Amino acid sequence: MNWRPRLVALDIDGTLTPVGSNDISPAVKAAITRATEHGAHVVLCTGRSLVGISEVAAKLPVTFAVCSNGAVWWDPALGEVTRRVTFDPGPTIKALLALLPGAVFAVEKTGVGNLSLGEFLPGDLWGVTTQASFDEVAVPTSRLVMRWLDHTPAELSFAVKDLDLPGVEWSVDHTEAWLTAVPPNVTKGTALEELSARLGLTAADALAIGDGSNDVEMLKWAGLGVAMGQAPAHVQAVADEVAPTVLEDGAAQVLNRFFPG
Structure with a gap:
């Protein structure tokens, strides 16, 4: 194959790291470094908040970071947020509370942490979390997350x-009873479409690797969309191919094909 991606879009949890971890294996780190040495733009594309990517981004030579499923853009070279889209989370919280008793909610405070309506599990949220009332959380935000306590991902999906x-x-996680909502018409795919245009590239130049429901639009958009081996069936179904799992350094194995050592 003569094609080589000029833009590499990478999910974090379940793709570069085990879910909820900041640990990147040496093989994955080396593969990403080689991609940048070959001139590719490496873009972290994650559902995590800006606070949640800081430790991972510091370990990698990334061109850009698209956080909160596309609602917040971070330029490492400038050290600043270059785009932030918001929505009113109030109606969504009310609708979910009526359907899912016992659910807890958090709205993102970009670069700081979260305002929380109810108590999440330890380690659920990145940054500083402040308990708040409904009126306090019903303010414009880039990202709303919900955990349905004492329920499984399958129960939430149903x-x-x-x-x-x-x-x-909105999308539902496949590893936890967790839902994420962001502004309308904002996905990893729409963000990458706009970002690639700014870089003078198109979808045909892009390789995207991910494992979750929030990666579907990104995988469909990219010239080559690769699902991780542990991804749910509906995510694998939209991908062009399936890599080994995150525990097998699947992302590194894909990158090594295009950016050999």
């Missing part, structure tokens, strides 16, 4: 299968 949440883009 409960929301017919749910209509107008005014937001």
Whole structure:
């Protein structure tokens, strides 16, 4: 194959690191470094907040970071947020509370942490978390997250299968009973479309690797979309190919094909 990606879009949790971890294996780090040495733009593309990517981004030579499923853009060279889109989370919180008793919610305070309605589990949220009332959390935010306490991912997926949440883009995690909502028409795919245009590139120049429901639009958008081996069936189904799992350094194995040592 003569094609080599000029833009490499990488999910974090379940792709570069085990879920919830900041640990990147030497093989994955080396493969990403080689990609940049070959002139590729490496973009972290994650559902994590800006605070949540800081430790990972510091370990890698990334060109750009797209956080909060596309709602917050971070330019490492400038050291600043270059785009932040928000929405009103109030109606979404009310709709989910009515459907999912016992759910807890947090709205992102970009670069700081979260305002929390209810108590999350230890380690759930990045940055400083402040307990708040409904009125305090119902303020414009780039990202709303919800955990349905004492329930499984399968139970959450079933409960929301017919749910209509107008005014937001939302996805359910496959490893936890966790839902993320961001502004309407904002996905990893739409963010990468705009970012690539700014870089003078197109989807045909892009390799994207991910493992979650929030990666579907990104994988469909990229010239080559690769799902991780442990990704759910519906994510693997939209990908062009499936890599080994995160525990097998699947992302490194894909990158090594295009950017050999």
